[in-house]
Amino acid sequence: MKYETVIGLEVHVQLLTDSKLFCNCSTKFGEEPNSQVCPICLGMPGVLPVINEKAVRLAVKSAFALNCKVSKFARFARKNYFYPDLPKNYQISQFEEPLATDGYINLHPHLSPGASLPLREYIPRIKEGGRKIRIKRAHLEEDAGKLLHEGETYSLIDFNRCGIPLLEIVSQPEIENPQEAEDYLNLLKLILKYLEVSDCNMEEGSLRCDANLSVRPEGKKEMGIKTEVKNMNSFKSVRKALTYERDRQIELLEKGERVSQETRLWDEKSQITLSMRSKEESQDYRYFPEPDLIPLTPKEEWIRKIEKEVTELPEARKKRFIESYHLSDYDAAVLTSQKPLADYFEEVVKQFRKPKLVSNWILTELLGRLNSQHLTISQSPLTPTYLTELLQLIEDGKISGKIGKGILLKVFQTEKSPASIVKEEGLTQISSQTELLRLVQEAIRENPKTVSDYKKGKERALGFLVGMVMRKTKGRANPVNVNKLLQEELKKI
Amino acid sequence: MKIRELPAHQIHKLLVKKEISCQEIVSETFKVIDEKEKEVHAYISLYQEKSLRQAKSIDEKIKNGETILPLEGIPIGIKDNICICGEKTTCASKILENFISPYDATVIRRLKENGLIFIGKTNMDEFAFGSSTENSYFGPTHNPWDLERVPGGSSGGSAAAVAANETILALGSDTGGSIRQPAAFCGVVGLKPTYGRVSRFGLVAFASSLDQIGPIAKDVTDSALLLNVIAGYDPLDSTSVNKPTPDFTHALIPEVKGIKIGIPKEYFISGIEPEVGKNIKGAIKLLEEAKADIEEISLPHTEYGIATYYIVATAEASANLARFDGIRYGYRSKNSKTLTELYENSRAEGFGAESKRRIMLGTYVLSAGYYDAYYLKGQRARTLIKEDFDRAFEKVDAILTPISPSTAFKIGERIKDPLKMYLSDIFTISANLAGIPGISIPCGFSQQKLPVGLQILAPVFGEEKIFQIAFALEQKLK
Structure with a gap:
C-alpha cells in the first residue's frame, strides 16, 4: 500500500532584542551562568512582568513577513507546569488569543541556504515548482532556563536564558515529506534573518524545532495517529528524524499494528527516535489569561508603520535582480540567499554598473575565497568599495583581469586597498x-x-x-x- | 489624648512645632509594643534599632530647620507580604519563613522617599488566605478590643497594630476585603484603592487581578495622607494606571449636601447581626440629616459574589503560588529522593491547610474539562457584577453598606468551617471583582463594645468622593 505523510512543524525562534521579554536583563549568549538574571526573571515573590515593546515589534514584523493576520487583541496566558528551569512554574505564553494567525510561506524554486558557514552550503538546490505552506499561528512567549546535569545527586540551573523572547511559529499539518520540512525551515530562516528579527542559530538555540508527523493510506482523508518528535539539533537532523519516523510508522501499519500517540526524542547518535512519554502522561497545562499583563491592543497606525518596515523579502529581491540586472536565475538565487550578500552586490553595482561582471566576480572569485578562509560576507577584507576599485582598475585597462585575481588574494592577505597594492608592487600594465x-x-x-x-x-x-x-x-x-x-x-x- | 493615640497628621504638627521629637514617638511606639504585643501578636518582625536610628536622623533634620514631608518620621507597620529589601518577607508561611527579599516593593520605595519609619512586618493569614489572621504559621493575632476575638483578616496584624497603638499607620493588602474587614473589626480606617491606583510590584501575589495595597489608619485624614504617598503609576506594574494622582487631602470637606448615596437592598437582607444593622442605619440617618440624597438601589448579582470570587481568586492563586517549590528559595523538605518528591514534600510541609485548600480549588477550576464550567463562567459572572456597579453609579455617586454581617467573632469559632468563614466576606468581595475603591470606617459599637464598620464604595478612581463622605461622617460620628 502507498502512504501519504502529514507533517506539522512548531518552530521557536529567539527574537533579536537586547533585553528579555519581561525584564531588563541582557540576552547576551554565552555569559557566565546566572549572570544575566534579576528578581523578575528569577520569579522572586512579588515581581511582575512588563512587556518588551521591541519584542512585540519584531514579532509583528515577522507576522507580516509570514503573511499572517496581526491580531488587534492578543493576550498572554499562563501555561502551568512544574520544572526546575521554570522559576514561576508557569510560562508566560499565548494560547487562545495569539498575536498572529493564518499566514503562509511559498516554497518556491529558490535555493536552500544552509547555515551561514561554510559558504559552500549557499549553493542552491533548485527545486521544481513551488508550494504554499500555511502557517496556523505565531505567538510570543518567554524561554525557560537550562538544566546542567553535572553531578550524580544534583543538577545545576542556569537562568540566563530564562525570559528571553521567543516567537513560536506553528505550521498547518500540510508538509508532505521530510525534505519539504527541511525546505520550509530553510526558507523560514532565510526570511527571519533577512528581516533581522532573529539570527536563527540552531547551535546557540536561537532556533528550535519540534515536529508532528502522521501517515495515512494514500487518498484517505482522515488523519493518522501522530507522534511528536523533539530534540533535533539541525535542519538535516529534522529531515533524518522525520524520515526515520515516517518509515517507522509505515512499518507498524504494514504489520497491522497501531501507531501510539506519543512524544519521541531524536537520538542523534544512533539516528533513531525513542519514546519519551505517551499521550496518557501528557500534561494539562491549565492555560488561563495572564492577569499581570494587559492585553496587546496594537493601534492600526502602529501596525501599518511596522508593516512598512518589512523589507524586501528574498523572493521579491531575486525577481528584481533578474529583471533589473539581467542576472540568471541561478546567480540571482545565490546572491539573494543572504541579505548581507545581496546588499554587498547592490552596493558594488551602485558604483560599478556592470551587474553581470560584478556577479561573476562575487560568485566565482570572492565566495570561493571567503569559503576557504571560513569568513562570512560581512567579514570580507575585500569590501564593496575595494571590489569596485578593483573592477574599475581592470575596466580602465590599468591591470589585466588575471592580475586582478592576484590582487584580490593580496587584499585578503594585507587588507590594503587594490589601488595601493597595484602602486606598491608596480603592477600596472605596460602601455608603452x-x-x-x-x-x-x-x-x-x-x-x-x-x-x-x-x-x-x-x-x-x-x-x-x-x-x-x-x-x-x-x-x-x-x-x-x-x-x-x-x-x-x-x-x- | 495621649501621644500614643494621636493620628499622624497631629503628630506631624507637634514635630514641626518641635513639641515632640521623632525619637520620642518611635520609643513610645515600642513601649506600647512591649506592653501589648504579647497579648495582641500583631507583628512577625520588628525593626527597633533601625527605626530609632532613622528617627534620630529625622530629628537632626528638624533641629537644623529643614522642612519635613507630611508623613516624615511617622511609624508604619508593613503587612508581611510586601517586600522590603534585605528583610524577611514571610507571608506568614513556613515555606517563606526565612526568605529575605532582594528588592523593595514600589510602595516601600515611595514610603522610604517620604521618610516614614518602618516599625516592623505585621501578621496576616498565610499568603492573605483568610478573614481572621488565624491562618498564620506564626500563630493568630488577637483583637485589641477583645483578646478572645479575631482582628479580622487577612491584614489582621496591621489593623490590630493600629488599633492597639503599636504603630500609627500600616499597610495592608485587600483581595476580597482583607483591609476593610479587619479595619472594621478593629475600629480603624481601611481603604482598598481602585485596582491600578497603587503599584502591586513587590506585593507577593495572591490573586493578581484583585489584589490592591492600601492604607490602614486611625482616621480618614491619615488614610488620605498615606494614599498620597503610595498611589501613582508604576512602569514596573503593567496593571497600574497611568493617571495623575490628586492630593487626596483636598477631598476632606465635611459636607455631603446633594451627594447621591445608594443603599443596595441586597446588602440588608437576612444574616446581618441586628447591632450591625442598627449602627449602619444610624449613620445613614446622619447623612440624611446632612442633606445627602439617600436612595435605595439594587445590585442584583450580589449573591454570586462569593462563588465568583472563590473561582477567580483561587485560579490565580494556584499559579501564583506555584513558584514556592523548594528549588530556589524558601523551605525545602530534606527527605526527598526524586524531583517530584522534592516538590510534593516541600509544598506539603511548607504550606498550611487553607493554602493547600485554595491551591487545590484553583487547580481544579482550571483543569481540562472544568475550565469552561468554572473559570469561564466565573469570569462571566464577574462581568455581570461589574455591570451591576456601572449601572448603579449612573444613578448614585457612592454606595453605602455594612463591611461585615457581624462584628469580630471568637478565635476558633469559624476556623473549622471554611464556608462560613468565606461567607463573612460577602459585602467586601464585590468591590475587588469590580475593581472599584472602598473604605471601611468605624461606625459605633455593638453592645459587647465591639466596633462596627461601615463601607463606602465609589466608581473607579472615585477615592476623592469616598474621602469626602467618610470625612463628613467621621466628624458627625465623633
Whole structure:
C-alpha cells in the first residue's frame, strides 16, 4: 500500500532584542551562568512582568513577513507546569488569543541556504515548482532556563536564558515529506534573518524545532495517529528524524499494528527516535489569561508603520535582480540567499554598473575565497568599495583581469586597498608600445626554432611566443596587444 | 489624648512645632509594643534599632530647620507580604519563613522617599488566605478590643497594630476585603484603592487581578495622607494606571449636601447581626440629616459574589503560588529522593491547610474539562457584577453598606468551617471583582463594645468622593 505523510512543524525562534521579554536583563549568549538574571526573571515573590515593546515589534514584523493576520487583541496566558528551569512554574505564553494567525510561506524554486558557514552550503538546490505552506499561528512567549546535569545527586540551573523572547511559529499539518520540512525551515530562516528579527542559530538555540508527523493510506482523508518528535539539533537532523519516523510508522501499519500517540526524542547518535512519554502522561497545562499583563491592543497606525518596515523579502529581491540586472536565475538565487550578500552586490553595482561582471566576480572569485578562509560576507577584507576599485582598475585597462585575481588574494592577505597594492608592487600594465615592441623582438630572437615552426604554418607556436612575452612582463602586458605586435613582427621576417 | 493615640497628621504638627521629637514617638511606639504585643501578636518582625536610628536622623533634620514631608518620621507597620529589601518577607508561611527579599516593593520605595519609619512586618493569614489572621504559621493575632476575638483578616496584624497603638499607620493588602474587614473589626480606617491606583510590584501575589495595597489608619485624614504617598503609576506594574494622582487631602470637606448615596437592598437582607444593622442605619440617618440624597438601589448579582470570587481568586492563586517549590528559595523538605518528591514534600510541609485548600480549588477550576464550567463562567459572572456597579453609579455617586454581617467573632469559632468563614466576606468581595475603591470606617459599637464598620464604595478612581463622605461622617460620628 502507498502512504501519504502529514507533517506539522512548531518552530521557536529567539527574537533579536537586547533585553528579555519581561525584564531588563541582557540576552547576551554565552555569559557566565546566572549572570544575566534579576528578581523578575528569577520569579522572586512579588515581581511582575512588563512587556518588551521591541519584542512585540519584531514579532509583528515577522507576522507580516509570514503573511499572517496581526491580531488587534492578543493576550498572554499562563501555561502551568512544574520544572526546575521554570522559576514561576508557569510560562508566560499565548494560547487562545495569539498575536498572529493564518499566514503562509511559498516554497518556491529558490535555493536552500544552509547555515551561514561554510559558504559552500549557499549553493542552491533548485527545486521544481513551488508550494504554499500555511502557517496556523505565531505567538510570543518567554524561554525557560537550562538544566546542567553535572553531578550524580544534583543538577545545576542556569537562568540566563530564562525570559528571553521567543516567537513560536506553528505550521498547518500540510508538509508532505521530510525534505519539504527541511525546505520550509530553510526558507523560514532565510526570511527571519533577512528581516533581522532573529539570527536563527540552531547551535546557540536561537532556533528550535519540534515536529508532528502522521501517515495515512494514500487518498484517505482522515488523519493518522501522530507522534511528536523533539530534540533535533539541525535542519538535516529534522529531515533524518522525520524520515526515520515516517518509515517507522509505515512499518507498524504494514504489520497491522497501531501507531501510539506519543512524544519521541531524536537520538542523534544512533539516528533513531525513542519514546519519551505517551499521550496518557501528557500534561494539562491549565492555560488561563495572564492577569499581570494587559492585553496587546496594537493601534492600526502602529501596525501599518511596522508593516512598512518589512523589507524586501528574498523572493521579491531575486525577481528584481533578474529583471533589473539581467542576472540568471541561478546567480540571482545565490546572491539573494543572504541579505548581507545581496546588499554587498547592490552596493558594488551602485558604483560599478556592470551587474553581470560584478556577479561573476562575487560568485566565482570572492565566495570561493571567503569559503576557504571560513569568513562570512560581512567579514570580507575585500569590501564593496575595494571590489569596485578593483573592477574599475581592470575596466580602465590599468591591470589585466588575471592580475586582478592576484590582487584580490593580496587584499585578503594585507587588507590594503587594490589601488595601493597595484602602486606598491608596480603592477600596472605596460602601455608603452616601444617597451612592448622591444620585448616582442627579444622573444623572436631567443626562439628561432619556434619562429620557424610558425613560419611553417604551426599556429600554436604563436601562443608559445605570447606566453614568453607575458612571462617577461610578469603578466603586466595586455595579451591581445602582445598577440597583435607579434604577428606584425613575424610578418616582417 | 495621649501621644500614643494621636493620628499622624497631629503628630506631624507637634514635630514641626518641635513639641515632640521623632525619637520620642518611635520609643513610645515600642513601649506600647512591649506592653501589648504579647497579648495582641500583631507583628512577625520588628525593626527597633533601625527605626530609632532613622528617627534620630529625622530629628537632626528638624533641629537644623529643614522642612519635613507630611508623613516624615511617622511609624508604619508593613503587612508581611510586601517586600522590603534585605528583610524577611514571610507571608506568614513556613515555606517563606526565612526568605529575605532582594528588592523593595514600589510602595516601600515611595514610603522610604517620604521618610516614614518602618516599625516592623505585621501578621496576616498565610499568603492573605483568610478573614481572621488565624491562618498564620506564626500563630493568630488577637483583637485589641477583645483578646478572645479575631482582628479580622487577612491584614489582621496591621489593623490590630493600629488599633492597639503599636504603630500609627500600616499597610495592608485587600483581595476580597482583607483591609476593610479587619479595619472594621478593629475600629480603624481601611481603604482598598481602585485596582491600578497603587503599584502591586513587590506585593507577593495572591490573586493578581484583585489584589490592591492600601492604607490602614486611625482616621480618614491619615488614610488620605498615606494614599498620597503610595498611589501613582508604576512602569514596573503593567496593571497600574497611568493617571495623575490628586492630593487626596483636598477631598476632606465635611459636607455631603446633594451627594447621591445608594443603599443596595441586597446588602440588608437576612444574616446581618441586628447591632450591625442598627449602627449602619444610624449613620445613614446622619447623612440624611446632612442633606445627602439617600436612595435605595439594587445590585442584583450580589449573591454570586462569593462563588465568583472563590473561582477567580483561587485560579490565580494556584499559579501564583506555584513558584514556592523548594528549588530556589524558601523551605525545602530534606527527605526527598526524586524531583517530584522534592516538590510534593516541600509544598506539603511548607504550606498550611487553607493554602493547600485554595491551591487545590484553583487547580481544579482550571483543569481540562472544568475550565469552561468554572473559570469561564466565573469570569462571566464577574462581568455581570461589574455591570451591576456601572449601572448603579449612573444613578448614585457612592454606595453605602455594612463591611461585615457581624462584628469580630471568637478565635476558633469559624476556623473549622471554611464556608462560613468565606461567607463573612460577602459585602467586601464585590468591590475587588469590580475593581472599584472602598473604605471601611468605624461606625459605633455593638453592645459587647465591639466596633462596627461601615463601607463606602465609589466608581473607579472615585477615592476623592469616598474621602469626602467618610470625612463628613467621621466628624458627625465623633
